[in-house]
Amino acid sequence: MKSILKVVFVIIGTIIGAGFASGQEIWIFFNSYGHLGAFGIILACSISGLLIYKIFKIMQKENLTTYAELLEKISNKKILNQAISIIISLFLIISFYIMIAGMSAYFNQEFGVQNWICSIIMSLLCYFTLKRNMKGIVIVNSILIPCLILFILYLGIKNFNYGINNLYINQPNLPWSWIFSSIIYASYNSIVLIPMLVELKEYINTSNKAKVVAILSTLILSIVGICLIYILFRNPNAYKLELPMVEVVKEFGKIYSYLYGGVVVTAIFTSAISAGYGFLTNQVEKKEFTKGDVEKRKNKYYQRLLLIICLIAPIIANFGFSNLVSKLYPMFGILGLIQIVAILKIKCTKSNC
Numbered sequence: 001m002k003s004i005l006k007v008v009f010v011i012i013g014t015i016i017g018a019g020f021a022s023g024q025e026i027w028i029f030f031n032s033y034g035h036l037g038a039f040g041i042i043l044a045c046s047i048s049g050l051l052i053y054k055i056f057k058i059m060q061k062e063n064l065t066t067y068a069e070l071l072e073k074i075s076n077k078k079i080l081n082q083a084i085s086i087i088i089s090l091f092l093i094i095s096f097y098i099m100i101a102g103m104s105a106y107f108n109q110e111f112g113v114q115n116w117i118c119s120i121i122m123s124l125l126c127y128f129t130l131k132r133n134m135k136g137i138v139i140v141n142s143i144l145i146p147c148l149i150l151f152i153l154y155l156g157i158k159n160f161n162y163g164i165n166n167l168y169i170n171q172p173n174l175p176w177s178w179i180f181s182s183i184i185y186a187s188y189n190s191i192v193l194i195p196m197l198v199e200l201k202e203y204i205n206t207s208n209k210a211k212v213v214a215i216l217s218t219l220i221l222s223i224v225g226i227c228l229i230y231i232l233f234r235n236p237n238a239y240k241l242e243l244p245m246v247e248v249v250k251e252f253g254k255i256y257s258y259l260y261g262g263v264v265v266t267a268i269f270t271s272a273i274s275a276g277y278g279f280l281t282n283q284v285e286k287k288e289f290t291k292g293d294v295e296k297r298k299n300k301y302y303q304r305l306l307l308i309i310c311l312i313a314p315i316i317a318n319f320g321f322s323n324l325v326s327k328l329y330p331m332f333g334i335l336g337l338i339q340i341v342a343i344l345k346i347k348c349t350k351s352n353c
Contacts, residue, residue, distance in 0.1 A: 020271075055198070130306050
């Protein structure tokens with residue numbers, strides 16, 4: 001159970017990033033549909049849960065160890081695999097920079113701290129965490145994510161009566177468009193999630209463990225997402241801010257605003273290191289090392305690339321958090337559908353997935 005919970009917390013830490021915890025993603029993809037948004041978040045999380053189970057099953061049954069091997073399993077067409085790999089790499093590194101921009105946006109919105117100062121501090125924290133590879137990520141998520149989940153659930157309970165009394169249904173411009181929005185949301189999250197699942201294979205070595213991880217992840221993410229949807233209903237104009245949830249939570253009291261700021265910072269950090277690690281391992285896998293101590297050379301390349309992306313981060317972060325989320329995530333969501341469809345079509349050769 002300990003290994004299962006570790007994996008669940010890493011998965012949740014990967015998905016609940018700055019966009020999710022700040023309310024930007026939730027507002028863009030779900031709140032505009034009113035009460036239907038709750039069904040949307042359940043659908044999106046269920047798709048993610050199905051992918052989690054499928055990936056672990058494929059990795060176990062086919063004895064795959066790297067993301068490159070998974071891509072080969074997805075398709076034997078080299079051009080398609082290269083296209084998917086490029087999309088993954090772009091999204092991971094962009095997500096890494098979006099998280100750093102989110103951290104800067106929070107401290108700028110709440111305390112007036114200049115963006116470049118926050119982005120430098122965030123870059124340094126990511127650098128020292130990622131130097132420890134996957135062990136650092138598991139440790140950070142195991143400590144921070146349970147606190148994040150419990151606090152959001154507490155706010156959801158405090159908001160329960162308000163949420164029940166203010167249910168409403170917006171009529172989407174296109175029928176069932178909330179379903180499409182949910183699929184796009186699950187799709188772009190899968191881009192950063194799948195490489196992370198590959199790295200977590202050592203913790204999940206049986207089919208039952210994979211099933212429990214998928215179910216727990218789906219339930220927790222759905223409940224947390226629904227809590228955020230109905231809390232955001234308290235202030236219909238909050239979406240105009242970079243971090244709408246931080247503003248809405250002020251209605252519960254000033255202390256809650258500061259506490260939720262800690263939630264947002266936690267979510268940003270855990271998601272940033274997940275995206276950064278996914279990008280780094282993806283690049284290391286692509287590069288061929290044929291001479292000398294291969295593992296040593298791989299680690300040296302990993303460390304050098306880590307330093308480069310962290311040095312560039314403060315520059316990219318100045319483009320603005322909400323602009324990056326609203327423009328880039330939906331685009332990558334559409335591209336990510338290619339990978340989701342390909343994975344769900346896979347039939348394991350050793351036994352059924």
